Amino acid sequence: MMTDFFVLKKFDRSQRYALTFFVEKVSSSFVSVLTPIAKYGLKKICLVLGMTLLLNGDSFCNGEKPLLEKVIKSNAEWKKILTPKQYYIAREKGTERAFSGEYHDHKGQGVYQCAACGNELFSSKTKFDSGTGWPSFWAPISQDKVREEKEHGFFMKRTEVLCNRCDAHLGHVFEDGPAPTHLRYCINSLILKFVEKKEQK
Numbered sequence: 001m002m003t004d005f006f007v008l009k010k011f012d013r014s015q016r017y018a019l020t021f022f023v024e025k026v027s028s029s030f031v032s033v034l035t036p037i038a039k040y041g042l043k044k045i046c047l048v049l050g051m052t053l054l055l056n057g058d059s060f061c062n063g064e065k066p067l068l069e070k071v072i073k074s075n076a077e078w079k080k081i082l083t084p085k086q087y088y089i090a091r092e093k094g095t096e097r098a099f100s101g102e103y104h105d106h107k108g109q110g111v112y113q114c115a116a117c118g119n120e121l122f123s124s125k126t127k128f129d130s131g132t133g134w135p136s137f138w139a140p141i142s143q144d145k146v147r148e149e150k151e152h153g154f155f156m157k158r159t160e161v162l163c164n165r166c167d168a169h170l171g172h173v174f175e176d177g178p179a180p181t182h183l184r185y186c187i188n189s190l191i192l193k194f195v196e197k198k199e200q201k
């Protein structure tokens, strides 16, 4: 599917808009012979496809690589890259002791990267003092930076947060954070690497 979009990289934005308009007109003519329910469904599909092309066309069509290229390594390779404590958190889903990490009270302006792969995960703009002893954020830099998975334990249900690039375990997200999201991304310091940026995202 993605390779189909790369065929369109020879078109600029205005040409893609014209193409979308043309496809919409052709499909509208085609649906005129269908039943009302089929017409409605097909128009919705065309609308979604058209909007996807318009909104994401630049990243699909300018020849860039996909937004997030996965980093896949064996456990043996990760053991060479990470410290034993980082490996325990990132690959064995461990948790550092509260107030033991470098960043729970860190107030610098910049970006917190994944210590395993360099993926930019959180901005200091969304960091807040949760009082828990772990660095806390109310949102990642963007939703494609992290991946969330439900955990179903015997006594509690939690949502795990992982790096969407290398699948490192980062921490958990809870629904008791501040506005505007009311989420609390509770992240282990050991799997973060702070990079100072004056004009952070």
Ligand code: FE
Pocket (backbone or CB within 6 Å): 114, 115, 116, 117, 118, 119, 163, 164, 165, 166, 167, 168
């Ligand atoms: Fe990562």
